Amino acid sequence: MNKRTEAAPLAVFRILFGLMMFLSLIRFWANGWIEQLYIEPSFHFSYYGFEWVQPLGDFTYILFLICGLSALMVAIGFKYRIAILIFFLSFTYIELLDKTTYLNHYYFISCLSFLLIFLPAHRYFSLDAKNKPDKANFYIPQWSVDAIKILLSIVYVYAGLAKLNSDWLIKAMPLKIWLPSKYDIPFLGDLLQEEWVHYAFSWGGAGYDLLIPFLLWYRKTRWIGFVLVVVFHVLTRVLFPIGMFPFIMIVSALIFFNAGFHHKILLFISKILNISKQVWDAKVKTVSAKTTQTFQLYVVVGFVIFQLLFPWRYVLYPGELFWTEEGYRFSWRVMLMEKAGYAQFKIKDGQTGTQFFVDNSDFLNSFQEKQMSFQPDFILEYAHFLGEHFSQQGHQHVEVYVExxxxxxGRLSQPFIDPTVNLLEVKDNFCPKTWILPFNDKIIGL
Amino acid sequence: MILKKIFITLLFVTTLYACSKSDDINPEENQDNFDRAEMLVNWADNIIVPSYNDFNLTTVNLISFTAAFNETTTQENLEMLRTVYKEAYLSFQNVALFEIGPAETVRFYDRLNTYPTNISEIEGLIAAGATDLSLPSTNDAQGFPAIDYMLYGVGENDVEILEFYTTHPNAEKNKAFLMALVSNINGLISNVSENWTAGYRDDFVNNNGSSAAASVDKLTNDFVFYYEKHLRAGKIGIPAGIFSNNPLPNTVEALYAKDFSKALALEALNATERFFKGQSFNTSETGPSYAGYLNFLNTIKNGEDLSSIITAQFSIAKNQLNTLDTNFINQINTNNSAMLQTYDELQRNVILLKVDMMQALSINVDYVDADGD
Structure with missing residues (x-):
């Protein structure tokens, strides 16, 4: 635990991470998504326990501004601890606003920035190091670099394990649905119609996820691993609309390279910025600050243990995970299923029996409606919202049912939620959701 | 050295990526690949454009018969005008589902078929002598529902209706507004029809990619939206009281013509079924379509025979619709459960089209283009 390593890899990681986040936020803003996803909708789907996280109206823009500025401060290493803390809090707050927009990628960013709060990423090649030379250091504890490598490895391996199921491996689903629709991609378009290609992509994807961390850890296979990282993520970027994530993963994978490689990157940056790296290195090397950080280490170890265990919580639930989605999120289950639904809500007067159906577009945008229609916790939350809404409108003895x-x-659609259950009598919690109808098929695997 | 390697790798992949972003695809034929471009050609040349042309002709008739009626306001001319109105309204059902391109630009559907029509607004427009109906606020005072009111609803019986155009103090203004209504429809369809032949047809056919902005994705969304909102809900569900505490018979289509609501619903259902099968306008020939596309994809997937299931459900819904009274108001007031049953059968296909078909075609339902996982 007292082993130390050069600080350069973590410094490069900090710089590139900060810049990537800054660019991602600008892209998000430029696409008009702040308005579309967080300001326009009148109703937002909250995470269980985070109902207090509410949109801030036009101040949401300020939130993004704060988030973007803190990302820049992280990149240049200016007041790093505060900057990364603010980044983590503001970014996570944004993600908690509406679970409609949940992506594993965003969760990954939250995890990574949480981790970075406890890592000494500002000790070298940062404004902080320049301003407070006594805090600067050429070396940092080995575990602080390893922590990032471990988190990346967990993401890949768990994503790979999740693919070990009969739909993915034996039916080549959902790639069999997704790939043929990409017929207009040059060179690949016709190939993507071939069944063997779907299987090759399925098995190749699972194998990639499971093996890539090992290829990156070992020096001899590192370059092959990195080329595979680049090819794989660019391919996914070409095939699927996944935004900045492939680039973030490619950049993150650089952490596996040795310090010498990162010094070259820093030298390159130094030249652009007209800084003399040698002079700085010479100064920093003379400082011998204490490198053990016991508290930080405990937090990081605890976080890694949490990451190792949390994705397995789904085994505590009966029923098919893909169907009920109990324990599906926050588990690195990426691109695993093609799921679509249709949900029509019935408002019934419990005494007179009169009833009517709700037009979902009165309350939800099409993105929210789409996400709601196949995720039970969304359906329940929306049902309660409808119940309150129509009670306030003066309807009596309101009961809410869903068809x-x-x-x-690719299976034929089948009934999803028990249409005879008054959803207002159901409270959301972590117990198994008995009001989800059984899945009439079997998916074998992890 | 290492940086150079990275640079070269990145250069290679960005080139690959940049290439893939370009929208031009080679139109070379490939047998093992369903050709969306051919489906677009079939849709445009055999279905959409001929349907527009037919509708356009019926509105030309509408103008000349309105002119004749305005000149010689007799029972006979009223009846002839009504016949032409019905022909045009029926023909409209064949184009109502194509709210794309020029039609979308002019808000075609909303201006032609927002009902129930707003009588007080119509009276206001008549009094003001208005002929400009382009403001969205006038959507519910124009189009077929407004004509329906003007030809059937302005009096208790035909004598009173004729008086509305003859002895009524505002008779001239009433005639002028009737003319404004039909000219307006004709102007809209001429515009849309011309735009299709003048260039949009080629844009539509050439936009054969797989993005959310590509023709197949857009029109599929429009098609499913039309089936769900305007056909299932508008023609059957809302009047039958699906979305309200009680049935709302006054919200049927062609409220004043009375015996016409079923004919319109049937024509609309037929139009959607024919479009699903890729059937040419006015012939029984079929070309590349959703049905064919689903069959092709099923040769890869070996799943359920979705196109047969959907086709069968179209028949079931049509048979159920056929059992209804020609006047939906009568049907709702005497036996609304038959209306509700029709709704249920139409609803089955909403799920099959919107959930199963769109999943099989890998077309996104949502119009918000956010990132995916």
Whole structure:
């Protein structure tokens, strides 16, 4: 635990991470998504326990501004600890606003920035190091670099393990649905119609996820690993609309390279900025500050243990994970299923029996409606919102029922939620959701 | 050295990426690949454009018969005008589902078929002598529902209706507004029809990619939206009281013509079924379509035979619709459960089209283009 290593890899990681986040936020803003996703909708789907996180109206823009500025401060290493803390809090707050927009990628950013709060990423090649030379250091504890490598490895391996199921491996689903629709991609378009290609992509993807961390850890295979990282992520970027994530993963994978490589990157940056790296290195090397950080180490170890265990919580639930999605999120289950649904809500007067159906577009945008229609916790939350809304409108003895159908990985749609259950009598919690109808098929695997 | 390697790798992949972003695809034929471009050609040349042309002709008739009626306001001319109105309204059902391109630009559907029509607004427009109906606020005082009111609803019986155009103190203004209504429809369809032949047809056919902005994705969304909102809900569900505490018979289509609501619904259902099968306008020939596309994809997937299931459901819904009274108001007031049953059968296909078909075609339902996982 007292082993130390050069600080350069973590410094490069800090710089590139900060810049990537800054660019991602600008892109998000430029696409008009702040308005579309967080300001326009009148109703937002909250995470369980985070109902207090509410949109801030036009101040949401300020939140993004703060988030973007803190990302820049992280990149240049200016007041790093505060900057990364603010980045983590503001970014996570944004993600908690509406679970409609949940992506594993965003969760990954939250995890990474949480981790970075406890890592000495500002000790070298940063404004902080320049301003407070006594805090600067050429070396940092080995574990602080390893922590990032471990988090990346967990993401890949768990994503790979999640693919070890019969739909992915034996039916080549959902790639069999997604790939043929990309017929207009040059060179690949026709190939993507071939069944063997779907299987090759499925098996190749699972193998890639499971093996890539090992290829990157070992020096001899590192370059092959990195080329594979680049090819794989660019391919996914070409095939699927996944935004900045591939580039973030490619940049993150650089952390596996040795310090010498990162010094070259820093030298390159120094030249652009007209800084004399040698002079700085000479100064920093003379400082011998204490490198052990016991408290930080405990937090990081605890976080890694949490990451190792949390994705397995789904085994505590009966029923098919893909169907009920109990324990599906926050588990690195990426691109695993093609799921679509249709949910029509019925408002019933419990005494007179009169009833009517709700037009979902009165309350939700199409993105929210789409996400709601196949995820039970969304359906329940929305049902409670409808119940309150119509009670306030003066309807009496309101009961809310849903008629819903879901199609999973190309199977014919089937009824999803028990239409005889008054959803207002159901409270959301972590217990198994007995009001989800059983899945009439079997998916074998992890 | 290492940086150079990275640079070269990145250069290679960005080139690959840049290439892939370009929208031009080679139109070379490939047998093992369903050709979306051919489907677009079939849609445009055999279905959409001929349907527009047919509708356009019926509105030309509408103008000349309105002119004749305005000149010689007799029972006979009223009846002839009504016949032409019905022909045009029926023909409209064949183009109502194509709210794309020029039609979308002029808000075609909303201006032609927002009902129930707003009588007080119509009266206001007549009094003001208005002929400009382009403001969105006038959507519910124009189009077929307004004509329906003007030809059937302005009096208790035909004698009173004729008086509305003859002895009524505002008779001239009433005639002028009737003319404004039909000219307006004709102007809209001429515009849309001309735009299609003048260039949009080629844009539509050439936009054969797989992005959310590509023709197939857009029109599929429009098609499913039309089926769900305007056909299932508008023609059957809302009047039958699906979305309200009680049935709302006054919200049927062609409220004043009375015996016409079923004919319109049937024509609309037929139009959607034919479009699903890729059937040419006015012939029974079929070309590349959703049905064919689903069959092709099923040769890869070996799943359920979705196109047969959907086709069968179209028949079931049509048979159920056929059992209804020609006047939906009668149907709702005497036996609304038959209306509700029709709604249920139409609803089955909303799920099959919107959930199953769109999943199979890998077309996104949402119009918000956010990132995916």
């Amino acid at each position: 819903s159908y879901v199609a999973l990985n």
